[in-house]
Amino acid sequence: MTDTTPPDAATGSPDAPGTPNPTGTPNPTGTPNPTGSPDPAGLPGLPEGVLRAHAEQQYAAELAAIAAHDDRPRPPGWHLSPWAVTTYLHGGEVDGTPITPKYVGNRRIVEVAVATLATDRALLLLGVPGTAKTWLSEHLAAAISGDSTLLVQGTAGTVEEAIRYGWNYARLLTEGPTDKALVASPVMRAMTEGRLVRVEELTRMPSDVQDALITVLSEKTMPIPELGSQVQARKGFNVIATANDRDRGVNELSSALRRRFNTVVLPVPATADEEVEIVHRRVTELGRALELPELPPGLDEIRRVVTVFRELREGVTSDGRTRVKSPSATLSPAEAISVVTSGIALAAHFGDGTLRPADIAAGITGAVIQDPVSDRVVWQEYLEAVVRERRDWADFYRACREVSG
Ligand SMILES: Nc1ncnc2c1ncn2[C@@H]1O[C@H](COP(=O)(O)OP(=O)(O)OP(=O)(O)O)[C@@H](O)[C@H]1O
Numbered sequence: 001m002t003d004t005t006p007p008d009a010a011t012g013s014p015d016a017p018g019t020p021n022p023t024g025t026p027n028p029t030g031t032p033n034p035t036g037s038p039d040p041a042g043l044p045g046l047p048e049g050v051l052r053a054h055a056e057q058q059y060a061a062e063l064a065a066i067a068a069h070d071d072r073p074r075p076p077g078w079h080l081s082p083w084a085v086t087t088y089l090h091g092g093e094v095d096g097t098p099i100t101p102k103y104v105g106n107r108r109i110v111e112v113a114v115a116t117l118a119t120d121r122a123l124l125l126l127g128v129p130g131t132a133k134t135w136l137s138e139h140l141a142a143a144i145s146g147d148s149t150l151l152v153q154g155t156a157g158t159v160e161e162a163i164r165y166g167w168n169y170a171r172l173l174t175e176g177p178t179d180k181a182l183v184a185s186p187v188m189r190a191m192t193e194g195r196l197v198r199v200e201e202l203t204r205m206p207s208d209v210q211d212a213l214i215t216v217l218s219e220k221t222m223p224i225p226e227l228g229s230q231v232q233a234r235k236g237f238n239v240i241a242t243a244n245d246r247d248r249g250v251n252e253l254s255s256a257l258r259r260r261f262n263t264v265v266l267p268v269p270a271t272a273d274e275e276v277e278i279v280h281r282r283v284t285e286l287g288r289a290l291e292l293p294e295l296p297p298g299l300d301e302i303r304r305v306v307t308v309f310r311e312l313r314e315g316v317t318s319d320g321r322t323r324v325k326s327p328s329a330t331l332s333p334a335e336a337i338s339v340v341t342s343g344i345a346l347a348a349h350f351g352d353g354t355l356r357p358a359d360i361a362a363g364i365t366g367a368v369i370q371d372p373v374s375d376r377v378v379w380q381e382y383l384e385a386v387v388r389e390r391r392d393w394a395d396f397y398r399a400c401r402e403v404s405g
């Protein structure tokens with residue numbers, strides 16, 4: 001395989017997780033926290049002007065319909081049975097209500113992830129960038145706990161307080177260490193409330209911060225020596241962590257921690273059709289959420305973006321005839337979604353209302369050429385050897401040539 005991506009080629013995805021919460025403050029965004037209502041049907045609608053709804057807000061109606069017809073046993077603290085959670089994620093129909101697929105791919109992957117969370121082991125979603133790790137973890141938390149907002153964002157600067165707890169210093173100075181002066185981390189809140197907590201990019205955290213999770217996962221307890229007390233996790237508590245394949249070696253998971261996780265590897269989409277479906281579905285949803293002018297997403301152009309990305313990723317054309325070099329960029333469905341969404345914005349605001357090759361050419365070129373020297377060579381070669389030869393790709397070839405200069 002000709003995969004030459006450097007380890008730090010993490011890419012922006014159209015679905016950046018909510019708000020990083022490095023301080024461990026419970027609700028830094030001030031977004032309404034739906035935790036008061038255990039029943040997804042009772043969640044308030046999306047407040048005016050909010051750019052991105054949490055999964056449990058956006059899919060409240062689906063979750064309610066599934067819950068109403070879910071008579072299978074639910075693990076303690078769960079809002080739905082494992083079967084119902086899988087239906088929510090994989091899609092289908094419940095008593096006339098269509099359930100949109102959230103995760104497109106092998107159903108078994110979802111089943112293993114859901115089953116893991118019903119045990120005392122935590123779940124680690126591993127994969128290359130843009131393979132829906134964050135997306136799946138948000139939807140798992142929404143379906144299982146009715147709340148996907150308990151989140152710790154792992155970065156090199158994440159401190160132990162983000163996993164354990166911090167202090168309100170004004171109170172600490174006047175009252176000393178008391179219950180009220182303590183600021184619970186999302187992990188601590190998940191323990192007391194019996195919910196799932198998400199830990200994003202686990203392997204980017206310094207190792208000693210990661211290790212703060214060991215006691216939590218093995219003893220299900222978080223000691224608070226300053227108060228001489230501890231928090232014991234309630235039923236329903238568990239951890240979903242995500243880690244990027246490409247970050248391997250940044251801060252390797254300690255073996256003590258690794259043993260407490262079941263790892264599920266999320267693959268890149270198996271077939272082009274699957275990938276087209278993912279991109280088409282997300283682009284349509286995003287366009288609606290961003291209130292872009294109505295525009296049919298243009299399946300032909302989506303297929304073209306997906307074809308280019310798959311060929312560059314795999315190092316060979318879809319007919320298996322021509323070998324091509326792979327650029328350093330990841331080129332996952334996440335990048336394809338960005339390219340098509342920007343293309344739609346271009347077409348809607350500056351074009352004739354139809355998504356055309358010229359609208360995606362700039363996006364594709366930008367996504368492929370991350371390294372201005374080596375990637376540019378790879379892209380030029382691909383343009384000349386593959387794109388130029390395809391009869392019905394002439395417009396696209398011209399548009400790309402214009403962008404690349
Ligand atoms: N198999 C899939 N099913 C549904 N959506 C997918 C799939 N693969 C990718 N996506 C879409 O790709 C986008 C990016 O996914 P996400 O941000 O979860 O990736 P990630 O694996 O967390 O990446 P990173 O490692 O960069 O954080 C999401 O909009 C998601 O819907």
Ligand SMILES: [Mg+2]
Pocket residue numbers: 133134135242
């Ligand atoms: Mg992610």
